[in-house]
Amino acid sequence: MTVATEMLQFIDLAAQQRALADPIRDAIAAVLAHGRYIHGPEVTELEVDLAQFSGAAHAVACANGTDALVLAAMGLGLEPGQAVVCPSFTFCATAEAVALLGGVPVFADVDATTFNVSPDSVEAAITTAREAGLEVAGMIAVDLFGLPADYMALREIADREGLWLIADAAQSFGGARDGERAGSFGDITTTSFFPAKPLGCYGDGGAVFTDDSEKDEKLRSLRVHGSGTHKYDNVHIGTNSRLDTIQAAILRVKLEAFPGELEARQRVAVHYADGLSGTVDVPRLPEGARSAWAQYTVVLPEGADRDGVQASLKADGVPSAVYYARPLHLQTAYGRFPATDLPVSEMLASRVLSLPMHPYLDRESQDRVILALRAALSG
Numbered sequence: 001m002t003v004a005t006e007m008l009q010f011i012d013l014a015a016q017q018r019a020l021a022d023p024i025r026d027a028i029a030a031v032l033a034h035g036r037y038i039h040g041p042e043v044t045e046l047e048v049d050l051a052q053f054s055g056a057a058h059a060v061a062c063a064n065g066t067d068a069l070v071l072a073a074m075g076l077g078l079e080p081g082q083a084v085v086c087p088s089f090t091f092c093a094t095a096e097a098v099a100l101l102g103g104v105p106v107f108a109d110v111d112a113t114t115f116n117v118s119p120d121s122v123e124a125a126i127t128t129a130r131e132a133g134l135e136v137a138g139m140i141a142v143d144l145f146g147l148p149a150d151y152m153a154l155r156e157i158a159d160r161e162g163l164w165l166i167a168d169a170a171q172s173f174g175g176a177r178d179g180e181r182a183g184s185f186g187d188i189t190t191t192s193f194f195p196a197k198p199l200g201c202y203g204d205g206g207a208v209f210t211d212d213s214e215k216d217e218k219l220r221s222l223r224v225h226g227s228g229t230h231k232y233d234n235v236h237i238g239t240n241s242r243l244d245t246i247q248a249a250i251l252r253v254k255l256e257a258f259p260g261e262l263e264a265r266q267r268v269a270v271h272y273a274d275g276l277s278g279t280v281d282v283p284r285l286p287e288g289a290r291s292a293w294a295q296y297t298v299v300l301p302e303g304a305d306r307d308g309v310q311a312s313l314k315a316d317g318v319p320s321a322v323y324y325a326r327p328l329h330l331q332t333a334y335g336r337f338p339a340t341d342l343p344v345s346e347m348l349a350s351r352v353l354s355l356p357m358h359p360y361l362d363r364e365s366q367d368r369v370i371l372a373l374r375a376a377l378s379g
């Protein structure tokens with residue numbers, strides 16, 4: 001038995017705050033000085049920074065990642081009764097945005113290695129939806145745990161079937177495929193700046209990305225009640241979904257540190273993979289892919305007692321989490337929507353485990369996690 005073990009942080013926001021405290025304080029002070037709390041200059045500056053970082057032509061800041069999905073679906077013209085294919089193994093907001101607008105989420109399965117929606121299953125879900133008499137309007141792919149989905153295959157299906165494609169990059173902002181960062185993979189790409197996301201603010205925040213200037217204009221209108229040329233001229237039914245100026249100011253500082261943080265997360269992932277492969281299934285990225293490592297999620301061996309593993313980790317001072325213990329098609333609120341067979345979603349829900357992951361996790365702590373998980377599974 002080791003000496004009293006201090007609990008590690010699952011995501012250490014305090015360490016990041018210590019590292020960036022001065023510039024963040026200055027950025028907030030600047031907002032307090034000019035007093036433009038809504039749509040102040042920092043919001044526009046952040047949008048320029050975000051577009052430049054992601055490679056998308058346009059970035060539109062909004063209130064949170066759920067609103068970003070709602071705005072995207074509104075922007076693409078989702079109508080009540082239309083079906084939208086999305087994965088079942090995801091955070092609920094993906095399907096919630098569709099249902100909030102009166103659309104019908106249709107659940108597809110995910111790939112066991114990447115955790116992302118399987119293109120074959122998307123095709124099956126489109127067929128399922130059409131057989132149920134639904135008109136399929138689009139699909140939402142999710143870049144789960146930080147890895148951008150297989151957009152090459154998804155784009156091909158979307159074009160062939162005449163569907164729009166939203167990329168839910170709430171977990172993958174900063175991730176890339178084939179040298180292209182998340183931001184342009186969907187007709188509209190969405191992200192979240194919830195504090196625990198790879199790029200997080202100090203409250204709620206989100207953004208929507210597009211390469212199309214007409215969509216950009218519509219999204220900008222939708223986030224302020226569908227306004228037209230004048231504030232009190234309404235050309236769309238919109239909503240109120242603005243990003244606070246203070247959050248934008250904080251994000252501008254954090255965005256500067258973000259590339260270095262992504263590198264640090266990547267180093268943690270490599271060390272975990274070295275120490276844990278053979279013990280559990282560790283995440284493997286497809287050729288040419290970069291994950292933003294929102295989560296480091298392993299798959300425990302079949303039959304392992306996950307609750308017992310979590311308890312053993314906890315006793316060793318290692319926090320862990322289960323994303324997600326129940327796929328959406330098995331949730332009370334979403335069970336009524338159409339779905340294909342979802343064996344992988346159900347398998348993963350019972351076997352995944354996410355480990356501490358953040359850019360400030362030192363090597364010694366990483367080794368503690370590795371040793372604790374190995375011990376938990378050998379017991």
Ligand SMILES: *Cc1c(COP(=O)(O)O)cnc(C)c1O
Nearest residue numbers: 064065066091093094170192194
């Ligand atoms: C966090 C998250 C969202 C929602 O973001 P909020 O800012 O919390 O509204 C949507 N989709 C996925 C995949 C997420 O992880």
